Amino acid sequence: MINRQPARLPQHVAIIMDGNGRWAQQRGLPRTMGHRKGVEAVRETVRVAGEVGISYLTLFAFSSENWSRPETEVSDLMGLLKAFIRRDLAELHSENVRIRVIGSRENLRGDILPLLIEAEDTTRHNSGLTLVIAFNYGARDEIARAARKLAVKLAAGEISAQQIDAVALDRELDTFGMPDPDLVIRTSGEERLSNFLLWQAAYAELLFVPEYWPDFTRETFIAAIEKYGRRDRRFGGVNPVAAAVS
Numbered sequence: 001m002i003n004r005q006p007a008r009l010p011q012h013v014a015i016i017m018d019g020n021g022r023w024a025q026q027r028g029l030p031r032t033m034g035h036r037k038g039v040e041a042v043r044e045t046v047r048v049a050g051e052v053g054i055s056y057l058t059l060f061a062f063s064s065e066n067w068s069r070p071e072t073e074v075s076d077l078m079g080l081l082k083a084f085i086r087r088d089l090a091e092l093h094s095e096n097v098r099i100r101v102i103g104s105r106e107n108l109r110g111d112i113l114p115l116l117i118e119a120e121d122t123t124r125h126n127s128g129l130t131l132v133i134a135f136n137y138g139a140r141d142e143i144a145r146a147a148r149k150l151a152v153k154l155a156a157g158e159i160s161a162q163q164i165d166a167v168a169l170d171r172e173l174d175t176f177g178m179p180d181p182d183l184v185i186r187t188s189g190e191e192r193l194s195n196f197l198l199w200q201a202a203y204a205e206l207l208f209v210p211e212y213w214p215d216f217t218r219e220t221f222i223a224a225i226e227k228y229g230r231r232d233r234r235f236g237g238v239n240p241v242a243a244a245v246s
Ligand code: FPP
Pocket: 017, 018, 019, 020, 021, 022, 023, 035, 038, 039, 042, 059, 060, 061, 062, 066, 077, 080, 081, 084, 133, 213
């Protein structure tokens, strides 16, 4: 039974921005050029998300596993992220964008953490699009950190073992207070989650698009949102229309 629901807008879109390296390689350019072009795609994507009325946009900017890349590439990615915040923060703030950062904040060296905190603090009271930057992020690490926080509360006698459930754990995640992603998009044709929002994406619609991230345009994004609008989400239940006719 085909269920045609009216087009719906995802409240939260999360994106695995993959394929910068391959984009560059295809053109005989150094990988770093792919990342640079990727920042332009970030700007356009943030703009479109705000325009169409998405409430949360999460971008996987740097995973906890990305530290194993060559030092020059890591430092280039750091440089690009820092430049993005330095150059774009004022504009994002004036556009009422709120910035939140998820990921581990331990053992971060240099000025990256102060910059991320500044971005969060400056935009704390903004009520438009929330741009969530996943930095030094890994879902298993996030879940383990949340479990540790619950263990500390348990040991301190603040909570009982019976109070540890999905809601309690959810509250300790970096994403506390945000809705779960409705739509997770991964570019470059790879079809996996790579340790991204494993808990939160339990019922997300997954969309894998062939374009490399630097080629992710306004049109690609809007087509993805439209595709999401045609998906039938059941959250483990049954579609009410299908249930009525069976
Ligand atoms: C994946 O491509 C992309 C990344 C690891 C980093 C994404 C970062 C940016 C687009 C720039 C900074 C971010 C912000 C929010 C300003 P890849 O290098 O894994 O590509 P490949 O799989 O083709 O090698």
